[in-house]
Amino acid sequence: MTLDSDSDLEGQIAQWRAYTRRRRELHHADTEELEDHLRSRITELTEAGLRTDEAFLIAVKRMGSLDELSREFAREHSERLWKQLVLPGEPDAPAAARTRRELPVMVLCAALAALAIKVPSWFGLDLADEDAAFYARNLSLFALPALAAYFAWQRRVGVRVVGALAALFALGGVAANAYPLAGDSQSFGLTAIHLPLALWLVVGVAYVGGDWRSERRRMDFIRFTGEWVIYFSLLALGGGVLTAFTAGTFRAIGIDAEGFISSWLLPCGGMAAVVVSAWLVEAKQSVIENMAPVLTRVFTPLFAATLVAFLAAVAWTTSGIDVERDVLILFDLLLVVVLGLLLYAISARDAVARPGLFDRLQLALVVSALVIDVLVLVAITGRITEWGFSPNKTAALGENIVLLTNLAWSAWLFLGFVRGRTPFARLERWQTRYLAVYAGWAWVVVLAFPLVFDFA
Amino acid sequence: MHITKDLVAASATPLVLGILAEGESYGYAILKQVNELSGGRLEWTEGLLYPLLHRLERLGHVESYWQTPPGGRRRKYYRITDQGRAELVEQHRQWAAVVDALRGVWNTTRSINPIVAPAWEAGR
Numbered sequence: 085m086t087l088d089s090d091s092d093l094e095g096q097i098a099q100w101r102a103y104t105r106r107r108r109e110l111h112h113a114d115t116e117e118l119e120d121h122l123r124s125r126i127t128e129l130t131e132a133g134l135r136t137d138e139a140f141l142i143a144v145k146r147m148g149s150l151d152e153l154s155r156e157f158a159r160e161h162s163e164r165l166w167k168q169l170v171l172p173g174e175p176d177a178p179a180a181a182r183t184r185r186e187l188p189v190m191v192l193c194a195a196l197a198a199l200a201i202k203v204p205s206w207f208g209l210d211l212a213d214e215d216a217a218f219y220a221r222n223l224s225l226f227a228l229p230a231l232a233a234y235f236a237w238q239r240r241v242g243v244r245v246v247g248a249l250a251a252l253f254a255l256g257g258v259a260a261n262a263y264p265l266a267g268d269s270q271s272f273g274l275t276a277i278h279l280p281l282a283l284w285l286v287v288g289v290a291y292v293g294g295d296w297r298s299e300r301r302r303m304d305f306i307r308f309t310g311e312w313v314i315y316f317s318l319l320a321l322g323g324g325v326l327t328a329f330t331a332g333t334f335r336a337i338g339i340d341a342e343g344f345i346s347s348w349l350l351p352c353g354g355m356a357a358v359v360v361s362a363w364l365v366e367a368k369q370s371v372i373e374n375m376a377p378v379l380t381r382v383f384t385p386l387f388a389a390t391l392v393a394f395l396a397a398v399a400w401t402t403s404g405i406d407v408e409r410d411v412l413i414l415f416d417l418l419l420v421v422v423l424g425l426l427l428y429a430i431s432a433r434d435a436v437a438r439p440g441l442f443d444r445l446q447l448a449l450v451v452s453a454l455v456i457d458v459l460v461l462v463a464i465t466g467r468i469t470e471w472g473f474s475p476n477k478t479a480a481l482g483e484n485i486v487l488l489t490n491l492a493w494s495a496w497l498f499l500g501f502v503r504g505r506t507p508f509a510r511l512e513r514w515q516t517r518y519l520a521v522y523a524g525w526a527w528v529v530v531l532a533f534p535l536v537f538d539f540a
Numbered sequence: 541m542h543i544t545k546d547l548v549a550a551s552a553t554p555l556v557l558g559i560l561a562e563g564e565s566y567g568y569a570i571l572k573q574v575n576e577l578s579g580g581r582l583e584w585t586e587g588l589l590y591p592l593l594h595r596l597e598r599l600g601h602v603e604s605y606w607q608t609p610p611g612g613r614r615r616k617y618y619r620i621t622d623q624g625r626a627e628l629v630e631q632h633r634q635w636a637a638v639v640d641a642l643r644g645v646w647n648t649t650r651s652i653n654p655i656v657a658p659a660w661e662a663g664r
Contacts, residue, residue, distance in 0.1 A: 117567060117616045121586060124568035153587045160591035
């Protein structure tokens with residue numbers, strides 16, 4: 085045996101290992117056990133006088149086809165196809181000690197989030213009364229720091245990142261509470277909407293472990309966000325069922341649980357769910373097909389059809405979009421949804437696959453959204469020239485421009501991609517970089533708008 | 541000689557438990573031992589052995605642990621538990637009953653000659 089054939093063998097075994105890793109039925113430990121088996125047989129065969137490459141071939145052949153092997157494993161471990169959602173999957177993986185601590189730390193963070201929303205009530209700020217405005221402004225400051233702390237622990241981020249995170253959350257706290265905003269002012273509403281967005285992106289910094297310059301990691305955060313929304317919605321549904329049963333069963337025995345539900349169950353449960361759903365996303369990551377891309381596949385054609393129908397109707401009736409304030413928000417939300425569909429299609433796409441029908445559909449969706457966005461922009465500009473700037477109108481204008489820029493450049497890149505001129509990665513890079521624009525805009529609305537508009 | 545699948549499957553558990561009752565072992569060694577004990581007539585596949593070991597572990601008949609000998613690579617060993625020994629005794633009882641019954645049948649059935657190993661296998 086020469087040194088060369090030894091390294092050859094290692095290469096072949098590594099390949100075999102990589103191949104088995106792709107089997108969901110085989111866990112890491114099983115692969116290791118089978119590899120040991122393979123090596124034992126190879127050793128025996130080479131000792132009997134075979135060359136290593138011959139021995140490898142025979143050993144692999146004797147092991148039988150992986151399909152068959154996986155099927156036998158699947159029969160014994162049928163639970164693996166359901167992939168434990170909650171339990172840390174591999175008890176004897178190297179990181180086992182940390183995995184075991186994962187659950188208690190998550191529970192601690194969730195408890196902190198749940199507790200945080202009760203802290204103001206110790207100082208006489210009651211959730212139900214006129215102090216509701218306080219809660220609306222600060223809502224994101226209860227759960228998101230706990231979530232960021234969880235990720236900071238899990239990713240073992242350095243002191244500097246922790247400092248930056250703390251500073252940003254403190255800034256958010258100041259922005260929410262230092263300005264004298266009346267509960268019915270427009271700036272108040274804008275802060276209540278934009279601060280959670282700004283702070284969610286701060287959580288993103290914790291999620292990527294401080295490595296926010298890495299495009300791959302930022303893409304991971306985009307994926308995480310979509311999955312998190314789905315898990316949070318599912319938990320909210322479950323929470324609704326729990327609430328209904330709590331109210332109903334206690335009423336049956338003559339106890340009124342309303343107070344408990346509205347001041348404990350709903351707020352604390354909601355805050356804890358923020359952390360729990362994040363943990364669920366992490367725990368089942370790479371385990372089942374992610375949900376967000378699947379939903380994207382279903383809704384992209386439907387949204388594209390709706391938008392095209394809407395545009396056709398606009399052309400048919402030759403009426404522009406008559407912008408009322410509520411409708412304005414509707415169109416902004418529509419653009420956000422289109423952008424979401426685009427993002428999740430991108431995040432799940434195999435970057436090297438050739439452009440297909442679905443990509444063309446996506447392009448059609450983006451282009452029709454663009455046209456609608458231009459119509460809305462025209463309408464907003466008309467309103468602003470007529471009535472002047474107000475915080476809401478300015479924010480809507482800014483948001484439309486931010487989204488328009490993204491969609492326009494995405495459409496351009498997408499067109500290039502569908503025609504085979506641009507690699508898909510450029511589209512991905514564009515989207516992940518644009519996160520910084522969202523963060524910047526959200527902070528501007530939170531920090532600068534109240535000053536610019538004199539707390540209107 | 542080919543041994544049918546059903547028979548291989550039925551005898552697998554007592555064989556593994558019996559081997560592990562002699563002392564702890566690991567997958568490849570168990571496979572080789574089965575091969576030797578049966579004079580090469582029982583050829584188990586990895587797809588039979590490892591899922592079986594995992595099932596026995598799940599049922600609590602065996603337990604496993606990883607060991608790294610100095611300078612060697614990590615290997616998963618199996619050892620029989622008390623419950624596994626009890627199971628082995630039970631299996632032994634059942635198999636003895638089956639073998640007894642079969643022996644009775646072979647003796648009364650004249651059409652079958654007593655089982656004598658064919659001459660070409662006698663030396664093994």
